Amino acid sequence: MAEVTIEVSLASGRSVLVPAGINSTVLDLKMAAQEALGAPFLQLLAEGGGILDPALPLAMAGLRDGDRLIGVVRPPSMLATKFSFCLWWLGGGVLTWGHRDAEVGCLRESLQQVLHVRSSWETFTATLLDGRIITWGGFPGFGGADFQEKLRSAIQVQEADVAVAAILADGSVIAAGDEEKGGDCSEVQDQLQEVQELWATGGAFAALLRDERIVTWGDPGCGATSEVLRNVKQVKATGGAFAFLLAGGAVIAQGDPEYGGDCAAVQDRLQNVQQLAATDKSFAAVLSDNSIVTWGSLPDDTNEVPAMLSQQVKSMCSTGGAFAALQMDGSIIAWGSPKCGGDSSNVQEQLRNVEEVCGTDRAFATLLTDGRVVTWGDPEWGGDSRHVQEQLVHVQQLKATLGAFAALTADGALVAWGKPHYGGDCTAIEDEVKKL
Numbered sequence: 001m002a003e004v005t006i007e008v009s010l011a012s013g014r015s016v017l018v019p020a021g022i023n024s025t026v027l028d029l030k031m032a033a034q035e036a037l038g039a040p041f042l043q044l045l046a047e048g049g050g051i052l053d054p055a056l057p058l059a060m061a062g063l064r065d066g067d068r069l070i071g072v073v074r075p076p077s078m079l080a081t082k083f084s085f086c087l088w089w090l091g092g093g094v095l096t097w098g099h100r101d102a103e104v105g106c107l108r109e110s111l112q113q114v115l116h117v118r119s120s121w122e123t124f125t126a127t128l129l130d131g132r133i134i135t136w137g138g139f140p141g142f143g144g145a146d147f148q149e150k151l152r153s154a155i156q157v158q159e160a161d162v163a164v165a166a167i168l169a170d171g172s173v174i175a176a177g178d179e180e181k182g183g184d185c186s187e188v189q190d191q192l193q194e195v196q197e198l199w200a201t202g203g204a205f206a207a208l209l210r211d212e213r214i215v216t217w218g219d220p221g222c223g224a225t226s227e228v229l230r231n232v233k234q235v236k237a238t239g240g241a242f243a244f245l246l247a248g249g250a251v252i253a254q255g256d257p258e259y260g261g262d263c264a265a266v267q268d269r270l271q272n273v274q275q276l277a278a279t280d281k282s283f284a285a286v287l288s289d290n291s292i293v294t295w296g297s298l299p300d301d302t303n304e305v306p307a308m309l310s311q312q313v314k315s316m317c318s319t320g321g322a323f324a325a326l327q328m329d330g331s332i333i334a335w336g337s338p339k340c341g342g343d344s345s346n347v348q349e350q351l352r353n354v355e356e357v358c359g360t361d362r363a364f365a366t367l368l369t370d371g372r373v374v375t376w377g378d379p380e381w382g383g384d385s386r387h388v389q390e391q392l393v394h395v396q397q398l399k400a401t402l403g404a405f406a407a408l409t410a411d412g413a414l415v416a417w418g419k420p421h422y423g424g425d426c427t428a429i430e431d432e433v434k435k436l
Contacts, residue, residue, distance in 0.1 A: 006067050007069065008042075008069050010072075026057075040412025042073055043071070043091065045070040076089045079117060079119040081123060081124060082121050082122060085401060088114050093111050095429050095433065110132075120157060133169060135152055150168065161203060163178050164177055165185065167195050167197075171193055171194040171195050182203060185205070188217050196209065203221070203240070204224040214229040216254075221240070221255065223242040223255030225254055232246060233245050240258065243263070260281065269291075284318075298337075303338065304335070310327065311328045330352055340378065354369075358399060360422070367407075372393065373407060382424065384417075391409070404417065404418030404420075405418055
């Protein structure tokens, strides 16, 4: 079989001559160049900058013997919903795994030349280079065929217990399901313009508008109110209540008191709040003086809530029954139910130089600056990573679903652990990841 030799050059100046059969595809050439250069996630560009389609034979891609291509290392980005993980590649396609990954197979041919992907609690939404929007994931069976079709091109889909709401491309909102539990937004439809993001409790929705106003609808007992809030900077939701952080550092909570919908007992302390976090039934606020205020229903086995943190907080994370605060010095303070990750004492000495923290429903995982990962909490929910620890080196991305963690390493390895139902097993797509 006749061969051609193509030069592939990196921005660093490194280059390699890659021999390939004339009937080989661009993907074959890419795989050979990746191995020769030791550079995973290589994207081949023509000298004019155009991205070459990996599926094309070399001849159809216009490549001839002696041509030169530019190799750009573009690792995929990783996202997660409640049930599934997604890897997406700029200008390329997507890979998913987890409970609701089968649906994407029907869309695989359409999900090409991806510009951006975002995730919500239930769904992934891809924007393609041609401007089309494709949404997939956990679509509940509310509404008729026309409503379900609109969900396919929604910017965000959010689900309550018995209702669903979605933001459309024009910034408006549609809803379906139990009318008293958020399935009917007609009373506030005129206000639902230029919507940026949606949140849901078990029976209500909250919409953030472009001008930082909040509009809610659904069951008042789950957080809905006729009052429109303004200057809202952060929103968090439990199973039955919302908490809103306002521009001046004050907090408003509304909904079921058992789920944190009543903060009257701590209202005088909720001043100069910097960040909010939420578990299934409680909220936590970090103040500018590094003190912590919690309200709602904490689990009976909750560890003592720290009155004060030693450092300013970089970020907050939560599981179903515990909180973790990442401090500016890279240390972690955790509290809540030990069954849900509220006790990090067994790994506390390792929790230094932490870059980020994420959580499943019952466990936490942290990514350290040296690329290692430290976990704690319920072993079945990702709290025990010892069986994959040797693979968790030079980790660059770390994400969590409700029951599993996934990590992407610098050398292109994908590692997952936790409940397989929630994406804790990625063996089915390992070969496909190597082709990225």
